[in-house]
Amino acid sequence: MNYKNITVAGSGVLGSQIAYQTAFKGFYVSVYDINDEALDRAKERITKLKLRYQEDLGATEEEVNAAFNRMSFNSDLAKTVAKADLVIEAIPEVVAIKTDFYKELGKVAPKQTIFATNSSTLLPSQFALATGRPEKFLALHFANEIWLNNTAEVMKHPGTDMEVFDEVITFAKAIGMVALPLQKEQPGYILNSLLVPFLEAAQILLLNGISDPETIDKTWMIATGAPKGPFAILDVVGITTAYNIASAKAQAGIQGFDKLANLLKTEYIDKGKIGNGVGEGFYKYPDPYYLDPEFLVG
Structure with a gap:
């Protein structure tokens, strides 16, 4: 696993947490959302997260600022994913929205980029064809307050390449998670x-x-x-x-x-x-x- 550049698509509550945790663990993170207003809200969330990391984890001001400095924010999807090794999708739980997103993502992301959905209740097989790269697609699900509740459920679909599955498990561990492999698709994973x-x-x-x-x-x-x-x-x-x-x-x-x-x-x-x-x-x-x-x- 040689991931360096991670894109998080969707900067809501959990998307912001995933992005910041990943940056905190040393990765370069590009955050994508549909407009600058959404991204401004994400920056506000992450500013609050910096304080939580200091309070809950004993992180220093230097560490939380360094993590933020490894992040960039963009509302242009093609630019955001141009160097992405992995894209973690954390957009709304609406089938049509996710399907349209993956169709567009598949067109603009580099061919080697892995896609992972953080969907809470939907199955990766529902979107595998829309990605245009079903073998490089799976689910990676986090619990809220990711820095404390550090579970990462990694769930493949029948077409996921096992090497990709193993790589994402390794990545989850690299960002401080306890990786929890699911060998079969299950709506809601284990947690939900x-x-x-x-x-x-x-x-x-x-x-x-x-x-x-x-x-x-x-x-x-x-x-x-x-x-x-x-x-x-x-x-x-x-x-x-x-x-x-x-x-x-x-x-x-x-x-x-x-x-x-x-x-x-x-x-x-x-x-x-x-x-x-x-x-x-x-x-x-x-x-x-x-x-x-x-x-x-x-």
């Missing part, structure tokens, strides 16, 4: 096969008026000793991601998810409540109520 049903169960309880987010979280935290409940986790994941997953299931005809998608859109997304990154989701930040010592009392 466990996490998504859990989060959906909580959202359905809310949708059906069974209880409110705070009570549902309190129940989970007290009963299991977990540091966060499902709605606190959703604020970290991002409510837009939850909405996209619900919308996809609604479009697939799965009962109830149309109402859930509508709830998330009208009561949260349309009101700017999309997660802790913007200061409010199900909770208000930076001091969410679930961290208050009184939250678990009574």
